[in-house]
Amino acid sequence: MDYKNTEYFKVGRASELTGSDKVVYRALEIMPGFLSWGTIVLVVFLSFFAPSAAAYFIIAFDLYWMLKTVYLSLHLRHNWKRIKYNLSVDWSEMLLKLKHGHIVHLIVLPFYKEGLGLVEQSVRSLLETAYDKKKMAVVLASEERAGTEAQAVSRLIEQKYAKEFGYFLATVHPKDIEGELAGKGANTTSAIEKARKIILDKNNIPYKNVIVSAFDVDTVAYKQYFSCLTWHFLTVPDPYKVSFQPVPFYNNNIWHAPVLSRVVAGSSTFWQMIQQERPEKLATFSSHSVPFKSLYEIGYWQKNMVSEDSRIFWNLFLAHDGDYSVLPLSYPVSMDANVAPSFWQTVKNVYKQYRRWTYGAENLPYILFGFIKNKKIPFWTKFKISVVQIEGFWSLATNPIIIFLLGWLPIILGGDKFNELVLSYNLPILTRNIMVVAMLGLIMSAVIFMTFLPERPLNKGRFASFAMVLQWVLVPFTIVFFGAIPGLDAQTRLMLGKYMGFWVTPKHRK
Amino acid sequence: MLPLSRNKRRLYLIFFAIIFIIGTPFFIFNAKGYKLNLHDFFNVSKTGGLYISTDQSRIDISVNGEIVRKTGIIQKSIFVQNLKPGVYQINISKEGLQSWNKSLRVFPEIVTEARPFLIKSEPVLTEIPRLLIGDSSALSSTSRNVSKKNSEYDLINVLFLPPGLKSVSVKTATTSPYTKMLGDVLVKNSAGKLHVLWKGEKDSTPNYFCENACKLEIIVNTVSKVLSFDFFPGRNDLLILSVEDGIFVSEIDDRSSQNVQKVVSGFGYDFRIKDGKEIYLKKGLKIYSVTL
Structure with a gap:
């Protein structure tokens, strides 16, 4: 039996399984939190009972982290060049060399309570792209639970823009459907199935010619996005075994976002840029594109979990017995940085957004469980991916805490005997020096960030530009409080079985 | 433009892995105090x-x-x-x-x-007057100077009275000719010789009690007999001593000869410490506050 036809193909959590499957899945849900907390407890324990051993571990860890930072920054730098190159290429002209008239882009824009202005900007950005609009099918997917205002936004957009595109469909996702977790996955899946029947089937559009772009509603497509995407779709050896990942720039409102939000948003972009150079470690994230045929074969996005954007990749990966990958486009789409009416609300929202993103740890039990069940995937593939994924979630939640908070613990807990050692005196000096070297990479971050900034608004002075450079000194703080801690929070919830719901990031524009 | 090639990435990875494998023991041994002597056959x-x-x-x-x-x-x-x-x-x-x-x-x-201590070569002694001179013109038609008792002097003077004669309650009278304890450091005056003992946990023994091994007692060496002593304000490793020919500060640390620094030399001085902070000297009827 194909893996996609098994009862656990679209499992959301352990409670949906029975018997030994449930026990195994639950153990795998516990694993990420257990590993992260285990590491932190181990460092505290060692600092108290074996401070010298803890100091050795911290020194080794500091060096590992510094080298990892340099290693990753080489990827970042290369991707920066690649994005600049890809932005300079005329993909529409490149497409002229290929037969592409049959390709239809189905763009799904699921939204909740976002305002007219924000939705309109995204729809308008589609119109401003270089791709033939008659080959675009736009699906505006609202939620019934968002109330009549959301549907009014949908109607207004439809009235104003429907005729501009080849196809346009406004859908309403009914509320309170049993077995669904209220969130983007359920809405997108419901909308795309309606689009299949109403747009594709009625117009006899072959599924194999359709590329779905599942966009967050604040996504602004750059001019050549669909041309670039189509070119890659047409040139990749097996396009139905590939998802396409653009680079998310959180730029739409960056000049109006508070400093913490800017740093966190920029760091997210950098991480995605790094991953673009390591496609074997890349899963789809946020706004992405997938061949419709591949999606249809597996029944679209899962409706019973939070991280549907990355889960869809793992669904496809397992369904194709490991023969499925993400093709990094190294071409940007831009979205909103987190902005709330007040600074503290922004801080809260940034934290909650990161907690939701890092709740992607719920994919780890799904992947590992799938590896146990799907015997067709080669062992070496399973092994490599398991190591990468486990290390990824573990390092996300622990590394910044070990580096910036626990590095000094042996000195605090190690007792007087340890504090007499040269090792004890050198530990903070060495840690500080390694950190300083690692932080030099922030200069590169600042340079890259500046090159992708939209033009400074007239009401912003030069100091605003200066602040965009200076802000990177906050990275040691943001990496802990808006990276590791929400990550640990999310993993702890998963570990304790206190499953998270889909928290919709409120989108405010100043 | 192509992404970073697998080979290039692998090369980076191997390069950084080698640095890590070599660097980790190097940094650990370096942090522990091991040094590589390049001029001595890499000893x-x-x-x-x-x-x-x-x-x-x-x-x-x-x-x-x-x-x-x-x-x-x-x-x-x-x-x-x-x-x-x-x-x-x-x-x-x-x-x-x-x-x-x-x-x-x-x-x-x-x-x-x-933990060295450094006090002024010439500590500043500021006299606290017994009497305050005031102007009585407000009370009578002719202006004349009137002396009245200085309450500050009286308050400090109480510290110098023998214990039984104190009538005013003072927060602390910190000196004693016999024993004194601050934290876990106990100092005993035995016939003019000060014996310092550590009474705390063995693991927390102050470094100045230990060289090769930790000892239980340190004797503070003075040329003449100690008349009275107290802990120096804010320190449990320093003592302020009154000897026949003056007031001195001595460290307890005897890992080599103890540093003794002069506060005031001369006969007839006594000292008191108020509230664990301020040092006062008395000679005859004169009381001085001391800035070290």
Whole structure:
């Protein structure tokens, strides 16, 4: 039996399984939190009972982290060049060399309570792209639970823009459907199935010619996005075994976002840029594109979990017995940085957004469980991916805490005997020096960030530009409080079985 | 433009892995005090360090006659490392202050700590007058000077009264001719000789009790008999002593000869410490507050 036809193909959590499957899945849900907390407890324990051993571990860890930072920054730098190159290429002209008239882009824009202005900007950005609009099918997917205002936004957009595109469909996702977790996955899946029947089937559009772009509603497509995407779709050896990942720039409102939000948003972009150079470690994230045929074969996005954007990749990966990958486009789409009416609300929202993103740890039990069940995937593939994924979630939640908070613990807990050692005196000096070297990479971050900034608004002075450079000194703080801690929070919830719901990031524009 | 090739990435990875494999033991041994002597056939030797903590800025700290650092406004302590095991002569000096000298033994992988003290070459003695002179013109038509008792003097003077004669309740009368304890440091005056004992946990024994091994008792060496003593304000490793010919501050640390610095020399002085902070001297009927 194909893996996609098994009862656990679209499992959301352990409670949906029975018997030994449930026990195994639950153990795998516990694993990420257990590993992260285990590491932190181990460092505290060692600092108290074996401070010298803890100091050795911290020194080794500091060096590992510094080298990892340099290693990753080489990827970042290369991707920066690649994005600049890809932005300079005329993909529409490149497409002229290929037969592409049959390709239809189905763009799904699921939204909740976002305002007219924000939705309109995204729809308008589609119109401003270089791709033939008659080959675009736009699906505006609202939620019934968002109330009549959301549907009014949908109607207004439809009235104003429907005729501009080849196809346009406004859908309403009914509320309170049993077995669904209220969130983007359920809405997108419901909308795309309606689009299949109403747009594709009625117009006899072959599924194999359709590329779905599942966009967050604040996504602004750059001019050549669909041309670039189509070119890659047409040139990749097996396009139905590939998802396409653009680079998310959180730029739409960056000049109006508070400093913490800017740093966190920029760091997210950098991480995605790094991953673009390591496609074997890349899963789809946020706004992405997938061949419709591949999606249809597996029944679209899962409706019973939070991280549907990355889960869809793992669904496809397992369904194709490991023969499925993400093709990094190294071409940007831009979205909103987190902005709330007040600074503290922004801080809260940034934290909650990161907690939701890092709740992607719920994919780890799904992947590992799938590896146990799907015997067709080669062992070496399973092994490599398991190591990468486990290390990824573990390092996300622990590394910044070990580096910036626990590095000094042996000195605090190690007792007087340890504090007499040269090792004890050198530990903070060495840690500080390694950190300083690692932080030099922030200069590169600042340079890259500046090159992708939209033009400074007239009401912003030069100091605003200066602040965009200076802000990177906050990275040691943001990496802990808006990276590791929400990550640990999310993993702890998963570990304790206190499953998270889909928290919709409120989108405010100043 | 192509993404980073697998080969290039693998090369980076191998390069950084090699650095990690070589670097980790190097950094660990370096942090422990192991030094590679390039001029001595790559011989590896164990070193130790000195940690000198002061509470003042712009102090010259010399090790074996060489100034190694001047303390700053923020960094008032220094850590000197890569010292071969052996005895080092430490000198701490600043213009206008009495200098502090100590010979300290440095052990491999261990940091030898010292906490010097520096008091003014000429401490400032400010007399507290017994009587305050006031102007009575407000009360009578002719202006004349009127003397009245200085309450501050009276308050301090009470500290100098023998215990049985004190009629005013004073927060602390801190001196005693016999025993005194601060934290876990107990000092006993036995026939004019001070014996200092550590009463706390063995693991927490202050560094000045330990050199090769920790001892239980330190004797404070003085030329003449100690008449009275107390802990120096804010320190449990320093004592202020009254001897026949003056008032002095001595450290307890006897890892080499104890540093003794003069507060005032001369006969007939006594001292008291008020509230664990302020030092007062008395000679005859005169009382002075002291700035060190």
